[in-house]
Amino acid sequence: MLRSDTVYLRALEANDLGFLYDIENDASVWGQASDTLTPISRHSLRQYLNNAAADFYEVRQLRLVICTNAADEAVGTVDLFNFDPHHRRAAVGIMVAATHRRRGYAAEALQLLLKYARHTLHLHQVYCTVAANNTASLLLFKTAAFRRVGVRYQWLVHENGWQDAVEMQRLLADH
Numbered sequence: 001m002l003r004s005d006t007v008y009l010r011a012l013e014a015n016d017l018g019f020l021y022d023i024e025n026d027a028s029v030w031g032q033a034s035d036t037l038t039p040i041s042r043h044s045l046r047q048y049l050n051n052a053a054a055d056f057y058e059v060r061q062l063r064l065v066i067c068t069n070a071a072d073e074a075v076g077t078v079d080l081f082n083f084d085p086h087h088r089r090a091a092v093g094i095m096v097a098a099t100h101r102r103r104g105y106a107a108e109a110l111q112l113l114l115k116y117a118r119h120t121l122h123l124h125q126v127y128c129t130v131a132a133n134n135t136a137s138l139l140l141f142k143t144a145a146f147r148r149v150g151v152r153y154q155w156l157v158h159e160n161g162w163q164d165a166v167e168m169q170r171l172l173a174d175h
Contacts, residue, residue, distance in 0.1 A: 002064070002116055004108045009064040009078065009116075012052040016065060019074045020045050023095055056121065057085055066096065066109040075100035078109045080117060080126070088124040090117070094140070101136075110144050118172040125171045131156055132164040146170040 002009035012020075024040045056062045060083035066076040076096035083090040092113065096106050117123040128146065130137045142148075146168040154162035 002112045003069070004112055006069055007066050007075070007105050007108045007112070008069060009109060009112050010067060012049055012063060012065060014049055016074065017042060017045055017049060019065075020049070020077075023077060023097060056080075056083065060085075060090075064109075064113070066094075066105055068105070075105050076109065078113050080113070080121075080123075088122060090121075090123055090126055092126045092128045094137075106140055107143065110140065114144065114170070114172065123172055125169060127167065127169040129155075130166045130168060131158075132166050133158075138166060138168075141168045141170075144170065 021040075021042055024045065051059070052063065061079065061081040062083075063077055063079045065074050066078055067074050076094065078095075079093040080090040081093060092110070094106050094110060094113075096109075114126065117126055127149075128141055129152070130141065132138075132151070147170065148166055149169045150167040152165040152167065155165035156163050
């Protein structure tokens with residue numbers, strides 16, 4: 001199982017609907033941690049959950065729920081998406097509910113996902129795009145041995161104007 005001392009990762013379940021609804025509709029991260037600016041309906045999420053067990057190689061994405069060991073509580077999600085089977089790479093995304101941030105859950109979950117990506121899915125590399133002003137996420141990925149490989153200038157629209165996006169990458173075979 002995908003488990004560390006404090007968290008474990010599990011597949012999505014039908015009873016995750018309410019949790020996903022709250023995470024996906026957190027307007028404070030729209031446009032920064034996702035490309036959406038609109039709410040998502042329970043109906044759409046229910047359809048997504050109905051297909052969540054599809055094969056990674058078929059749908060080219062995987063979302064896992066981050067749960068605490070102590071309380072067996074869902075606290076976030078971690079994703080592999082934009083999977084390219086030929087080049088064996090995928091993008092990484094992570095979201096921890098606002099009430100559970102700054103407790104190390106994201107770092108533990110990311111380490112579990114990276115091990116899974118390398119040893120089970122046999123990915124060669126993973127990458128992410130992080131808003132330049134998202135210091136917590138930049139530190140998270142840097143600490144997990146992601147390297148900054150570029151900047152996309154004025155890539156993300158923000159309530160105060162445009163902001164840059166930092167591109168980061170980790171070669172899994174090196175670790």
